[in-house]
Amino acid sequence: MRSVRVIPCLDIDAGRVVKGTNFVDLTDAGDPVELAALYDLAGADEIVFLDIAASSSSRPITLDLLSRAADQVFIPLTIGGGVSRVDDARQLLRAGADKVSLNSSAISNPALISEIAQEFGSQCAVVAIDAKFNGSFYEVYTHGGRNATGLELGTWAKVAERLGAGELLVTSMDRDGTKEGFDIGALMRVAELTSIPIIASGGVGRLEHFLEGAEVPGVSGLLAASVFHFGQLSISQVKNFLISKSIVVRPVQE
Amino acid sequence: MRTKIALLDYGIGNLQSVAKALNHVGADVDVVESSIDLKYYTGIVLPGVGNFGACVNALKHFGFDELVYRGVASGIPLLGVCVGLQMLFEGSSESPETKGLGLLPGKVLRFEGQERVPQMQWNTISIREGFSKSRLFTGLEDDRWMYFVHSYFAPLGDFTSSTATYGVEYSATVEVGDLYATQFHPEKSSKEGLRLLENFVSIATVAS
Secondary structure: OOOOEEEEEEEEEOOEEEEEEOOEEEEEEEOHHHHHHHHHHHOOOOEEEEEOOOOOOOHHHHHHHHHHHHHHOOOOEEEEOOOOOHHHHHHHHHHOOOEEEEOHHHHHOOHHHHHHHHHHOHHHEEEEEEEEEOOOOEEEEEOOOOEEEEEEHHHHHHHHHHHOOOEEEEEEOOOOOOOOOOOHHHHHHHHHHOOOOEEEEOOOOOHHHHHHHHOOOOEEEEEEOHHHHOOOOOHHHHHHHHHHOOOOOOOOOO | OEOOEEEEOOOOOOOHHHHHHHHHOOOOEEEEOOOOOHHHOOEEEEOOOOOHHHHHHHHHHOOHHHHHHHHHHOOOOEEEEOHHHHOOOOEEOOOOOOEOOOOOOOEEEEOOOOOOOOEEEEEEEEEOOOOOOOHHHOOOOOOEEEEEEEOEEOOOOOOEEEEEEEOEEEEEEEEEOOEEEEOOOHHHOHHHHHHHHHHHHHHOOEOO
8 A cells, every 4th residue: 555655854054944945045944853853743754854055064063963863753864965975875874864865966976876775775765856847858957956967857767766766856946935736747757757656846835735746656755845844734734634635644643 | 670682783774763762762772793692681673774685694794693593592582673574584585595594484575566666655554363462562553654665575474463565465563472573664653663662672671
């Protein structure tokens, strides 16, 4: 039986939570560890931390954050941002992450996916893909949406799977921060060409959007940030709504 | 009352989560990287992630296969987690050339069918008749949600104490005497997973 995970994403910068709208205009929304623990209690199925300005100087802050999170948050933790070597993955996994998410570095060095999958198992190698419709196809972007690669979303997703990715986190740049709903076309494209779990990301603003994402075959995770951080929707509202629409989710215990 | 858990570190994967969760439920845990004198320990936790063959070979390299056999033979409660459950069987189609520990009969197989692989999601476990009084499930009702991450599954048998279904019904937990294992990750299964770990810790607590 397929169940769908509801996943709050915490964009972090220097140890604090931020959330961009279309990748700019950052607003501080709190302490990541405190938020993550709250989300665990509230019934979140997993937490994604995205270190948006990851650099070698901010790495110790991130490792400390993961270690503190792992002390008190007992659901899966994924960390993305700045993973460009196997050793980066090792440090992050050791600190307390369960999975690492690769984005730009997987494109500049696809072998990194297989190296991490071999060393730590596919289950901790998530490949995150940012894509934007360019008029003829969904094009993959890197570096927080700044660089176009010319790669087609589905093709890259398939290559990533073949290299050993255990999961794909697909973000629509057209929708991110817009609250207009997931880009279903982009998700369908990835679902058609792959057979590993997919996390849908970018664009949720209303309950119906979660349902639209969950109805795409192959989507097993629904990721959202600001709707949760700013209290517009709660995890239990989202889950109760999905349950009422016959989507299988882990219910929130009262 | 005394509890001391040996968490076996044979160089595969991240033990921090398991160690932290055990600490959280109040266990005294030693992460051990070499052979130990079992008389100081009241419980053993055998984790495992990634490839079956790589796990078994590393386990043997550290001499922990012998340790597990001795522990089981002397009735020290053992909890296997994820590949730590799979290794208890005779083998796995993931690594046909590598023998498992053979403490349980049968072979671990890959999920085939419509569902996406790996199963990376929460799923419910159904406690089997005859195991509802298992001490591992104290305080846990039937159909509880646990977090699973795996591409291979263990078969059903008399040892199956609960099942999960992902295209096929398989062993979510096993129990034979003082030998316990979970295919899911209790350390990542929020409150209910922590309860299960707490139950194991109390099983591994001895008088004196």
